[in-house]
Amino acid sequence: MDGKTLLFCRPGFEKDLAAETMNHASHQQQGAYCQTLDGLGLVLVNRPHAFRLLLGDLIFARQLYETAENIKDLPDHDRVTPIVRWFQSQEVDRFQDIILESPDTNDGKALSRFLKKFIHPLAKGLKQEGITRASQDKDAPCLHVCFLSYQEAIAGISWRGNQSPYPGGIHRLKFPKDGPSRSTLKLEEAFLDLLPGGLKHPLFTKDSCTGVDLGAAPGGWTYQLVKHNIFTYSVDNGPMSPDLLASGLVEHCQEDAYKFRPRGRADILVCDMVDQPSQVTNLIYKWFSEGWCDLAIFNLKLPMKKRFQEAQQCLDTLGALQPRILRAKHLYHDREEITVLMEK
Known part of the structure; x- marks a missing residue:
């Protein structure tokens, strides 16, 4: 397999998203296989280079990293370096935005404060290695890091038009006071x-x-x-x-x-x-x-x-x-x- 793609979905729907992904692979006559991270709302797709998934074509997917890699054993004293090195390995030299995410679970939500703090050292680490922010460059990718825990993350790259602008693909809306029902x-x-x-x-x-x-x-x-x-x-x-x-x-x-x-x-x-x-x-x-x-x-x-x-x-x-x-x-x-x- 040439690469990996990460897909987000509602926890409990991993197998449905995997079935949908394999259906797309079959129609494109591409060999691929899915690793479901059950309960986390994540599906890691091992795929050939020619197989491309489009977020807009997928029913059950909320978010998509076109290229992704699972990075384990992140040291407490320096989580930035292994992540930056992976982006370097993908020949990234600029980016539109950095999006930090976590699974839509109680454990994932517990990481929210950490994510807010981590974005600044990550941006600094990228800049030190010559990977600079180019917010107005439509051809530049978005950089993602989905933390599964403090020691494990999935780093990824997405492109405008094939990703959700909302972290985790979750568009949170405020319930109106005079709304008859949450529906x-x-x-x-x-x-x-x-x-x-x-x-x-x-x-x-x-x-x-x-x-x-x-x-x-x-x-x-x-x-x-x-x-x-x-x-x-x-x-x-x-x-x-x-x-x-x-x-x-x-x-x-x-x-x-x-x-x-x-x-x-x-x-x-x-x-x-x-x-x-x-x-x-x-x-x-x-x-x-x-x-x-x-x-x-x-x-x-x-x-x-x-x-x-x-x-x-x-x-x-x-x-x-x-x-x-x-x-x-x-x-x-x-x-x-x-x-x-x-x-x-």
Whole structure:
């Protein structure tokens, strides 16, 4: 094998990310094998030089180091030198940024204070060896160090456009005080990180938009649509947030989400229902095939086993409609589910 790539995911999803990675290797006819660091949310991919993974193509990956190496037995008196030497071995002479990370675990979080202190001596050590910061150089890599403990770290290199700007790939969002449920953060994260252009997408720049929220109660996802002045038909037999209903931008349709029929084409369809992923997939398929919407963001609740295979089967079903965009991501605020963006 010519090299290693490090992938981050939610702890507990290492095998799903490994299965997805091996599927990409098979499609590219490349030999590769994965070492899962179970419980740490990390997968180390041993790969040939020609095999390249793209973060945007991976459902379960949060962060990606295109080139990586596990550095063990770091001495307490000088952790900097072994790490700098590895970057030198990769012929790095400049960098855009240094990102220090740790696993998304209790032990990993306990390292946060150490990481804040370590960045300055690391930057100094790099500079002493002629590896300089070039923040405006788009061709310069980002340097990463993921500490597993005080004695062990994985150093890595990534490039803009194929990495997450957030440490560990975790985009932390603040729960709004008037939010009906924490599920609202899932759609906010999808707007920011999954939707092309983020909040500059045409959905947010048009004078008037209409949305449909299937399985809306109590209104976590409707809240995000209303926040962006999108008139929303919230479909659910359950009760909705009184504040949302008082906004003047919500019509509560007390109906079964599977039987609801829109009065016209919706600018956006959103759906976060607890149901079998195949059922939700078939529902979304119907909305697009009937021409009831051109854009949808929805969640698929995954089984405990073979989650990648289930996700891929659902995406293959929707892909038969040949949408312009079909992307899926296991977002930070997702749990046993993935968020899918589909645009006609």
